[in-house]
Amino acid sequence: MITSHNKHEDGDHAGMDDGQQIRPPAAGTHRTLVTSATTGFNPQMSLTRIELPVSGLPLKKHSTHLESTLRALDGVSEVKVNAVANRLEVQYDAQKADVARLVGAVKSIGFQVGSANVKIGIENLRCASCVKFIEDELKSTQGVLNATVNIATQEASVDYLPQKTTLSQLNAAIETWGYKPRPATSDSPVDKQEEAHVREYSKLMKKFWFATAISVPVLATAYYQVVPFLRDLSMDSLRLLWGVTALLTLPVMFWSGSDFFTGAYSSFKHRSANMNTLIALGTGAAWLYSTFAILFPSVFPEGTSEPFYDVVSVVIALVVLGQALELRAKGQSSSAIKKLLGLQAKTARVIRDGKEMDLPVEEVLVGDVIQVRPGEKIPVDGVIVEGSSAVDESMLTGESLPASKKVGDEVIGATINKTGAFKFRTTKVGKDTALAQIVKMVQDAQNSKAPIARLADTVSGYFVPIVMILAVWTFVIWFVIGPQPQLVYALVTSVTVLIIACPCALGLATPMSLMVGIGKGAENGILIRSGEALQSARAIQTVVLDKTGTITKGKPELTDIVISDQPIMKDDELLRLASSVEKVSEHPLAQAIVDGAQARKLELAEVKDFEAIPGHGVSAKVEGKSILIGNLKLMNRENIALGSLEEKSKSLADDGKTPMFIALDGKAAGIIAVADTVKEDSAEAIKALQSMGIEVVMITGDNRRTAEAIARKVGVTRVLAEVLPEDKAKNIQQLQAEGKKVAMVGDGINDAPALAQADVGLAIGTGTDVAIEASDITLIKGSLKGVVTAIEVSRATMANIYQNLVGAFFYNVLGIPVAMGVLFPLFGLLLSPLIAGAAMAFSSVTVVGNANRLRGFKPKFSARRSQI
DSSP: OOOOSSHHHHHHHHGGGGSOBOOSSSTTEEESOOOOOEEEEOTTSSOEEEEEEEETTTTOSOHHHHHHHHHTSTTEEEEEEETTTTEEEEEEOTTTOOHHHHHHHHHHTTOEEOOEEEEEEETTOOOHHHHHHHHHHHHTSTTEEEEEEETTTTEEEEEEOGGGOBHHHHHHHHHTTTOOEEEOGGGSOHHHHHHHHHHHHHHHHHHHHHHHHHHHHHHHHHTGGGSTTGGGSOHHHHHHHHHHHHHHHHHIIIIITHHHHHHHHHHHHTTOOOHHHHHHHHHHHHHHHHHHHHHOGGGSOTTOOOOOHHHHHHHHHHHHHHHHHHHHHHHHHTHHHHHHHHTSOSEEEEEETTEEEEEEGGGOOTTOEEEEOTTOBOOSEEEEEEEOEEEEOHHHHOOOSOEEEOTTOEEOTTOEEOSOOEEEEEEEOGGGSHHHHHHHHHHHHHHSOOHHHHHHHHHHHHHHHHHHHHHHHHHHHHHHHSOSSHHHHHHHHHHHHHHHOOHHHHHHHHHHHHHHHHHHHHHTTEEEOOHHHHHHHHTOOEEEEEIIIIIEEEEEEEEEEEEOSSOSSOHHHHHHHHHHHHTTOOOTTHHHHHHHHHHTTOOOOOEEEEEEETTTEEEEEETTEEEEEEOHHHHHHTTOOOTTHHHHHHHHHHTTOEEEEEEETTEEEEEEEEEEEEOTTHHHHHHHHHHTTOEEEEEOSSOHHHHHHHHHHHTOOEEEOSOOGGGHHHHHHHHHHTTOOEEEEEOSGGGHHHHHHSSEEEEETTSOHHHHHHOSEEESSSOTHHHHHHHHHHHHHHHHHHHHHHHHHHHHHHHHHHHHTTTHHHHOOOOOHHHHHHHHHHHHHHHHHHHHGGGGOOOSSOHHHHHO
């Protein structure tokens, strides 16, 4: 570990006792690599040093590539790679480069930096313009690599170097903007999340009803001319009543509207402004003007000394109501997570010491044997050790047909056992189960940001100061050239401008739709890792499909049995003898023949004198008959006349199949063909992609003849054949060089570089962990229909986001000029601050409501529809 060159560094470490040290893996914390990181800064030097833990250095031959990538960054002066210790030392100019850029460069070439992640809840975060302020504050905290704040989930997700950042430092960064940190509810059980949600909603509604109750007498005194008893009172009596309403509205401002004033004060301390500033300024100005007017009426021109306390109470009541309705709608938006969490079984029937006992699912241990009966939910993940059944996995994979399960097969927690009873040994429990991992992936994706959301956050940050400037202009213009009473017109219009402006609608437009869209993907067996992946998927022009395991099943199957022109025996008998021989063969295609015989329930015979002939085939004796199984070279070597079988074998090969000749006692008996068969729905999915205007390309290491045969079957016209595994990523690059947005779909380890290179990488969920880790989107079911659904979800979500953004933009573009009084010269119309408050409150609710329309999204291929 590098020692520090300055006293400040030591003081920082010493000060860590004051705050809680983040030590992964605690609850809610995810560690990428368990090693330390230190940073140092010497005031006598102009350069900063950082030592980063980096995983995988000994496994990479070209660590020089890492050095050259970092040295290419502006401001980096020295890079040292210690492959043995998994460490990277960088010396850089802090004025030109920062830690986030260094980490980004390391990750861009396939390495992982030893950072950790923690989620922090933020109470009452409803201000869109505050999002960027809190993010920037967190990013400027020492040791923080990256931070994102999501207004929809009210949580911050922070990547940090573990031994340089304390939880108290991160909390303090949030608190400086007037918000209270709390544990992240996304890591809590669903019932706890519901409790927190109900508590917050109840609190907002109490504030609303209090403000509403106060608003009734306040409105009566404001419009005393139409209230029978009040219109007969003298002006002195009215002023006394107005004084009472001034006192009544104080608790409305400082309890019902407390969040607005505390948020505005925190922003003021940072010399910035947010949505809270607008509401606090608008209602505060109305209250101060009203109070001054009733205390010193003689100071004001005639007819201008009446108060506006109704603006204070009614506007705060309406805005708080809008927040409560918005909160309730957000609860509906996260219904996908609740559905997933609700799938889990509550108890498990565990067999311990030969006795069955019902235990809460939280108490199940790895290695326990669990009994599952027909109709019951499978509680956790495991492997069947006794019995068989059909299991409905539709809630996770979207596949409507139950999957048959036997001894040795894996079962997934939360799926439903249909017909048989079985026992299984648990392999994953708690947060390690497939369901828990899916929920975590969906939550992480919902907390992420699409590039378009960052633009909206930036606009929201500039929006509030612009509105404040417009409010000042409005006041000045009306005060200088407006009709009598000028002061009243100036005040009312400027307050209306402050209140009607709504940066929240802009800030909510993207995260709410992302939350619903990613949830809908999860409901249909599509796990989208981030908002960026969701946005990128919309623009896909070309989809590259790996052949083996993606278009095809990835496993050879028996496809054809062809009998010779002079039949020696029936096809079942020929298959029985051939599979008897192949049973002892180690050739990868042999098992396909044996499986084919077992599927027909054929009894295999004993084999004698088995011999493998390299490059040709095999020979053996079965039931006294000499059998040869192999290629054309073997038949020619043994001088076996094939007749029409040779021509038929060419036809089979043209279809992408592998033909094997069979000879019995020196005579040609027939051909058995095997092939990696196409998945049942591949052709349909490819046709659907093409109908969406997307070019489909197949990539494979197979020879062109086989590749073209498979391509013809599924309707693919462009084939990249004989591509070595290490060249797949280069082929993706070449397609991107044509100016196309490229998606890659694969399932194997050799697909991982290509998945990472593509604009969007989609991994088949039945594939390897390496491929899934390298992908942007995971298809839980091994079907290409998931690719269609993923793109449909992306397009529907992005269309919804654009609707929200356009709606929010036009609301503000049209609302603010009307509030400024542009209609007054033409029609004599002015917007009331009360209507402005209602419009502002419900603009956010409209955005959330539009996002919730996505919950009705139906994909082209819906397993659930096929079940109806």
